[in-house]
Amino acid sequence: MGIILATSRSFSDGDLDLVGRARAAGHEIVRGPAHHGLTELAPLLAAAEGWIAGTGPVTDAHLAAAPNLRIIARYGVGTEAVDLDAAERRGIPVTNTPGANADAVADHTVGLMLAALRSIADGDRRVRAGDWGVRRGRELGAATVGIVGFGRIGQGVARRLRGFGSRILATDPYLPGGVIAERGAEPVALDALFHAADVITLHAPGGQTLVDAARLDGIRPGTVLVNTARPDLVDEAALATALRDGRLGAYAADTLDGDTAGSASALLAPDLSPRVTVTPHLGAQTTQAVDNMGSMSLDDVLAVLEGRAPAHPVFSTPDSSRIAGPSVARAAKPSVAHS
Template sequence: MVRRTAELMGVILVTSRSFSDGDLDLVGRAAQAGHRILRGPAHHDFAELRPLLHGADAWIAGTGAITDEHLEAAPKLRIVARYGVGTEAVDLEAARRRGIPVTNTPGANADAVADHAVGLMLAALRFVPDGDRRVRVGDWSVRRGRELGAAVVGIVGFGRIGQGVAKRLSGFGPRVVAADPYLSADVIRSNGAEPIDLDELFRVADVITLHAPGGQLLVDAGRLAHMRRGTVLVNTARGDLVDEAAIAEALRDGILAGYAADTLDGDTAAQGSPLLDPALADRVIVTPHLGAQTTQAVDNMGSISLADALAVLRGEEPAHPVTAR
């Protein structure tokens, strides 16, 4: 076999922090295929990325924005392989115009996120983080929680992750309802939930978990006003699905008993979020995008995104293309 020199190797730009950070050596896999991994910043700041994009043949991209400006700066780029599922931060039309396929990793982290969503439900219902904080300062007083099996759980978005949540909830025994405009009632029923209208879901559920795509506002002051008092809201999807100021007000008013999320709108730039008010710390749980951070999910997302990138670099079609909206 002829070995390629470093000068002849293709460059795969990677801007996902956890790529090849699991059990699999994906950097080595890329090298065996004749390509070099080049690391870039996960936030996709254009000034920092521009010199890296100039020589990139493929881009395994994290959650940062991918704009027409980014693509213009990458004259050799042949594929954008999203490391994850969501593509709302990608200018798909700009990629289509340039003939650059965009892929994602459907299902790769579904089990991990479903696990995390159920974990956040339990943590919020039983005041787990708050109990830990109080014990550490000598406060052993008890806050009475609620059992998951006694709740009506509403799942907003019933794709792979939402269905995974329903499967996990079956062991606890709650009534599970789900709203998804893209699925038939029969499909929802066959996956362990009762089909329901979205507005009705917000009226009847004791626990609501969001698994819808970003780029839309699902929880605002109007919807919050019609919820049951004491509802717990879980968001392992996208920060922009909720009006954070309205959520904070609902927590103060008792409409919401708890908000548990794996994201904030703007994430690390959102340190001024009203949900981080210390006065709400006993009712708000926020984790730093832990949902997909399992060894198995990291390996799955990395393997799928790399396989699609290598396929395109070989002149083949990728297995997981995403079409422009």
């Protein structure tokens, strides 16, 4: 019986019994810590043939501790925590789950827009404290919304916004303007989007800072910024300053710099609480998304362990002793990309 290491907290935690599916295919799922601490993981990696990896780091040291590993299946879309070069050197294919949580994150994004525009979280806090004072909000349908990154999630947000009647702008270096227009948004350059939008939502990969002090100088007073992508897309100290001086009307996010250590974030200062809403990585946490991510990652692991090509490669090794099928080259990453 082969060992498949799973380090995502929510793997097989939906409606589907993925542990049973693996067992029926002749493999055992072994759980490991989501933080990927090497001291705890090393004994598990030593026996693992497949790894369904969560958001923790996957380094060359992890791979050195896994002599039998034949595939890393990222449970989710982002692969910035995976040392792809180290995996490629060792002939270990890497996969992800594109589109598995796109609808869930798009729903959550629109929910955060509404929460920010209508002060929903702050209103709840005030009522519980006995304060029923009214604070006037803005309607989403009357807003110009700028979408940064027009992949599956960005396009899902646009589809939802059309029901509200919002004007929708989008920027994405991967997509020609004509394609963006066909998919329901007005194509604009990144800086033009920041100048024109009332609400801006980020759907780009990490590893770049898109919202800094200079870019905040060009936004409309009172702009709402939403981030359900990555914390390093924004300069949190600059956001805090812009919130205090009124350039930024509200910030709503599903992530913070440091995440669980995020109590040190400048955005959690008590004076900013009326205009900052943060959720603890809830965007992808729906039963449907959990089932989608789990099924896609497990199917790719089983494919490789059975000598077949995975369906969702970030790249594949051409080593036919490990995996059947052609190699898929990794594309160079532009400065702004879609999720």
